[in-house]
Amino acid sequence: DVVMTQSPLSLPVTLGQPASISCRSSQGLESSDGNTYLHWFQQRPGQSPRRLIYRVSNRDSGVPDRFSGSGSGTDFTLKISRVEAEDVGVYYCMQGTHWPWTFGRGTKVEIK
Amino acid sequence: EVQLVESGGGLVQPGESLRLSCAASGFTVSNNYLSWVRQAPGRGLECVSVIDISGGVYYADSVKGRFTISRDNSKNTLHLQMNSLRSDDTAVYYCARGGASHWGQGTLVTVSS
Secondary structure (H helix, E strand, O other), X not given: OOOEEEEOOEEEXXXXXXEEEEEEEOOOOEOOOOOEOEEEEXXXXXXXXXXXXXXXXXXXXXXXXXXXXXXXXXXXXXXXXXXXXXHOEEEEEEEOOOOOOEEOOXXXXXEO | OOEEEEEOOEEEOOOOOXXXXXXXXXXOHHHXXXXXXXXXXXXXEEEEEEEOOOOOEXXXXXXXXXEEEEEEOOOOEEEEEEOOOOHHHOXXXXXXXXXXXXXXXXXXXXXXO
């Protein structure tokens, strides 16, 4: 199985400051169709996960533009340009290129 | 608007069975990948099964041979038949569309004697 390694696992941030989460995969995630199925999810306390970014860098509808994704191969990053109070939660990366689809362990974002 | 509504969770004893359902609206299940993702209490996310557009099915090793994913196109509904349940199957089970673009609210399955 492809192992997704996120870091850090805990991220205390100051409101208005940037935040960055790294996700590394144990195998390359480019599919035979040329797409890279690396997605990012946010799970607020008590809620279902919500997809923020699909295929590395595409924001889902309704996602604020302070969220951005980048990367290629085995190294990927989610950035929040200016953290707001509503961004508190756990963030997961997920690869959907190789079966079984696998998630990172999650990064807990909290306000300092 | 895309909506997914899971049902069928509950408390069962080890070895028993349960069938989860996920009613979809706003899209057609037969034209989409659909998946079941679970989250054990206080833990991360695990994709346990996927059904693709052609009806191909995929299972995580942890549930292979015990769980069966299916869809009812006439009712626009996804199912997960879970047999021989174990305590480590205890989790909230979510159904999700496509590359997990949309998620339901989840249904809790508790396996305990």
